[in-house]
Amino acid sequence: MLSIKNLHARVADKEILQGINLEIKAGEVHAIMGPNGAGKSTLASVIAGKEEFEVTQGSIELDGEDLGELAPEERAHKGVFLSFQYPVEIPGVTVTNFMKSAINETRKAQGLSEMPANEMLQQIKEKSALLEIDRKFLSRSLNEGFSGGEKKRNEIFQMAMLNPKIAILDETDSGLDIDALRIVANGVNKLKGPHNATLVITHYQRLLDYIVPDYVHVLWNGKIVKSGGPELALELEEKGYDWIKQETTA
Amino acid sequence: MAYTEEELKKELETKEYAYGFYTDIESDTFPKGLSEEIVVAISRKKEEPQWMTDWRLEAYRSWQQMEEPEWANVHYTKPNFQDISYYSAPNKKPKYNSIDEVDPELLDTFKRLGISLDEQKKLAGVAVDIVMDSVSVATTFKKTLAEKGIIFCSISEAIKEHPELVRQYLGSVVPQKDNYYAALNSAVFSDGSFCYIPKGVRCPMELSTYFRINQAGTGQFERTLVVADQGSYVSYLEGCTAPSRDENQLHAAVVELIALDDAEIKYSTVQNWFPGDKEGRGGVYNFVTKRGIAHHRAKISWTQVETGSAVTWKYPSCVLKGDDSVGEFYSIAVTNNHQQADTGTKMIHLGRNTRSTIISKGISAGKSQNSYRGLVQIGARAEGARNFSQCDSLLMGNQCGAHTFPYIEAQNKSAQIEHEATTSKIGEDQIFYCNQRGIDTESAIALIVNGFSKEVLNKLPMEFAVEAQKLLEISLEGSVG
Numbered sequence: 001m002l003s004i005k006n007l008h009a010r011v012a013d014k015e016i017l018q019g020i021n022l023e024i025k026a027g028e029v030h031a032i033m034g035p036n037g038a039g040k041s042t043l044a045s046v047i048a049g050k051e052e053f054e055v056t057q058g059s060i061e062l063d064g065e066d067l068g069e070l071a072p073e074e075r076a077h078k079g080v081f082l083s084f085q086y087p088v089e090i091p092g093v094t095v096t097n098f099m100k101s102a103i104n105e106t107r108k109a110q111g112l113s114e115m116p117a118n119e120m121l122q123q124i125k126e127k128s129a130l131l132e133i134d135r136k137f138l139s140r141s142l143n144e145g146f147s148g149g150e151k152k153r154n155e156i157f158q159m160a161m162l163n164p165k166i167a168i169l170d171e172t173d174s175g176l177d178i179d180a181l182r183i184v185a186n187g188v189n190k191l192k193g194p195h196n197a198t199l200v201i202t203h204y205q206r207l208l209d210y211i212v213p214d215y216v217h218v219l220w221n222g223k224i225v226k227s228g229g230p231e232l233a234l235e236l237e238e239k240g241y242d243w244i245k246q247e248t249t250a
Numbered sequence: 251m252a253y254t255e256e257e258l259k260k261e262l263e264t265k266e267y268a269y270g271f272y273t274d275i276e277s278d279t280f281p282k283g284l285s286e287e288i289v290v291a292i293s294r295k296k297e298e299p300q301w302m303t304d305w306r307l308e309a310y311r312s313w314q315q316m317e318e319p320e321w322a323n324v325h326y327t328k329p330n331f332q333d334i335s336y337y338s339a340p341n342k343k344p345k346y347n348s349i350d351e352v353d354p355e356l357l358d359t360f361k362r363l364g365i366s367l368d369e370q371k372k373l374a375g376v377a378v379d380i381v382m383d384s385v386s387v388a389t390t391f392k393k394t395l396a397e398k399g400i401i402f403c404s405i406s407e408a409i410k411e412h413p414e415l416v417r418q419y420l421g422s423v424v425p426q427k428d429n430y431y432a433a434l435n436s437a438v439f440s441d442g443s444f445c446y447i448p449k450g451v452r453c454p455m456e457l458s459t460y461f462r463i464n465q466a467g468t469g470q471f472e473r474t475l476v477v478a479d480q481g482s483y484v485s486y487l488e489g490c491t492a493p494s495r496d497e498n499q500l501h502a503a504v505v506e507l508i509a510l511d512d513a514e515i516k517y518s519t520v521q522n523w524f525p526g527d528k529e530g531r532g533g534v535y536n537f538v539t540k541r542g543i544a545h546h547r548a549k550i551s552w553t554q555v556e557t558g559s560a561v562t563w564k565y566p567s568c569v570l571k572g573d574d575s576v577g578e579f580y581s582i583a584v585t586n587n588h589q590q591a592d593t594g595t596k597m598i599h600l601g602r603n604t605r606s607t608i609i610s611k612g613i614s615a616g617k618s619q620n621s622y623r624g625l626v627q628i629g630a631r632a633e634g635a636r637n638f639s640q641c642d643s644l645l646m647g648n649q650c651g652a653h654t655f656p657y658i659e660a661q662n663k664s665a666q667i668e669h670e671a672t673t674s675k676i677g678e679d680q681i682f683y684c685n686q687r688g689i690d691t692e693s694a695i696a697l698i699v700n701g702f703s704k705e706v707l708n709k710l711p712m713e714f715a716v717e718a719q720k721l722l723e724i725s726l727e728g729s730v731g
Contacts, residue, residue: 049685051682052678071690072682072685072686073686073691076686076687076688077688080686088677088679090683090684090698092701092702092703092704093698093701098687098697101689101693102684102687102689103688105687105688106688158687162688
């Protein structure tokens with residue numbers, strides 16, 4: 001589904017990604033772990049198409065289609081979703097209104113007509129129940145005055161509404177207490193299906209107790225230095241990132 | 251008293267001169283320049299009574315003693331007042347015979363604003379067939395209004411038909427010598443609207459609808475007078491979301507509102523005069539004086555959406571004279587490219603327990619400068635007066651400016667005055683967030699701007715809120731990225 005080959009990217013003069021290779025198949029959950037500054041969030045932003053990063057080499061393909069030349073919104077229309085580490089506030093725009101714009105812009109790009117209001121309401125009802133969201137919350141301004149947990153739950157709610165092919169969760173566990181973490185993880189697990197895939201980016205193993213990955217990759221210095229099954233996450237938790245550093249430099 | 255021959259001669263000369271002058275300028279447009287003769291000629295042309303002519307002359311004489319104000323935070327070349335023609339007969343002849351002849355770009359804008367085809371024709375100056383809906387709609391409106399005793403007509407007509415009302419109220423809120431532009435307007439106003447709502451009558455419709463159909467082409471020196479008698483209510487909308495391609499560079503309008511005891515006036519404006527091109531060439535200077543007086547328990551509410559004009563100088567104000575009267579000001583001012591706006595309000599609290607609310611939203615883009623200037627004044631007698639002001643500025647890009655000049659003067663210790671202000675910038679992070687959800691940059695800006703302006707947009711009459719929202723989007727197109 002998502003195929004990343006020899007990806008190099010830089011911001012200003014600093015090369016942050018130095019040859020990433022990653023194959024994610026439909027139905028799979030992959031986790032990327034690594035110390036601070038390894039390039040985890042950069043990888044997420046580059047897949048989503050953030051313009052401040054320049055791709056100097058390599059390719060990103062979604063279902064065989066090169067995303068390289070596409071604008072961020074076009075990538076979103078193709079099914080790329082990024083759950084932000086720090087979701088931004090948009091005062092005066094309610095969650096519902098924002099979702100309505102996002103869904104209808106996406107449908108327009110796909111040549112579909114606007115989603116009828118009753119269908120939209122039905123969707124909102126279903127997905128907010130899934131994420132245990134009080135619907136009053138949806139008439140508040142997007143992320144304005146939201147707690148850390150509310151922001152992340154709102155990200156997953158949007159993911160549920162947009163139904164992406166590939167969902168990238170960037171540090172979704174940061175700022176969450178244990179109850180919020182459980183709710184968010186449950187949501188993600190329920191949304192998993194044979195036709196979509198998930199890429200979880202995290203610093204800690206904690207989230208992976210709830211969202212169990214099929215594969216774990218360790219990112220360091222802009223490269224994937226080690227890949228394995230879920231047990232790799234536990235090993236990392238136990239031995240720390242220094243273990244990887246020593247192993248790769250040895 | 252016997253005249254000397256000398257005096258007789260003189261009188262004859264001046265009379266002949268006046269007459270001769272009058273015939274000389276029988277044509278539809280007066281020669282350029284301003285003088286007492288021109289002022290008199292305008293008054294004669296409009297067949298006004300002597301008191302009106304005298305009133306205009308008084309204004310003209312005051313204007314001559316005045317200086318063009320320079321305190322506003324705007325920079326422009328002062329107009330040459332002798333290089334303007336002060337009267338031009340309304341052009342009844344349609345500019346086009348069919349809508350196909352109209353500039354397609356203009357039609358496209360109309361379409362995007364959601365303006366109906368009939369109205370598009372009217373606004374663009376296309377000949378309208380007599381049987382067309384708009385005419386019959388207008389007639390129906392007129393009938394409905396007349397049944398309620400509501401007077402709604404041009405100010406020229408009102409001067410002739412309802413002189414007692416006009417004489418009583420004209421200049422009672424904005425005196426002739428109030429300020430430089432108000433004095434100029436008082437001397438030379440070409441036309442405008444008059445509205446009177448009788449005691450206890452609730453005007454059954456937004457006067458906007460009627461207004462848009464009948465008065466699409468407004469003058470350079472417009473004069474508006476709205477009188478709401480005791481316990482009456484009226485909602486009035488002036489202007490138009492459609493782009494006005496007026497060739498007159500200077501616009502100096504005066505609007506006066508009188509809300510008698512227990513009356514309510516809601517006055518909404520959408521201003522979209524030509525703002526000049528991207529390099530700041532051309533564009534209208536919009537120097538407007540708007541003020542309302544609220545008597546006991548009366549309420550005046552100003553709502554404005556300002557997107558046009560190269561230079562805007564405008565402070566719709568409320569004199570809260572009566573006890574328990576209420577003043578409100580809701581404003582969105584958008585500046586883009588090289589536009590400059592210095593706008594805000596004055597809330598003058600004179601009566602007891604008077605209340606005022608100010609919500610101002612300034613949006614600056616391009617190389618524009620956007621200033622809020624507001625005065626909250628609490629008089630010595632205004633026991634228990636309250637004001638709440640909120641001024642929010644939104645910046646787009648790195649080359650524009652937002653400024654806030656709040657003035658507060660309180661002479662009564664029991665007054666409560668609150669002022670809140672915020673300045674924010676549309677960030678790349680916000681845009682990227684929207685992009686990532688499938689919303690392109692233009693739509694993202696529209697969404698953010700609408701969110702920012704929502705409190706004010708909500709105050710507009712329904713049918714206009716939608717158009718105004720689209721107008722904001724169009725005004726800011728291409729301002730980021």
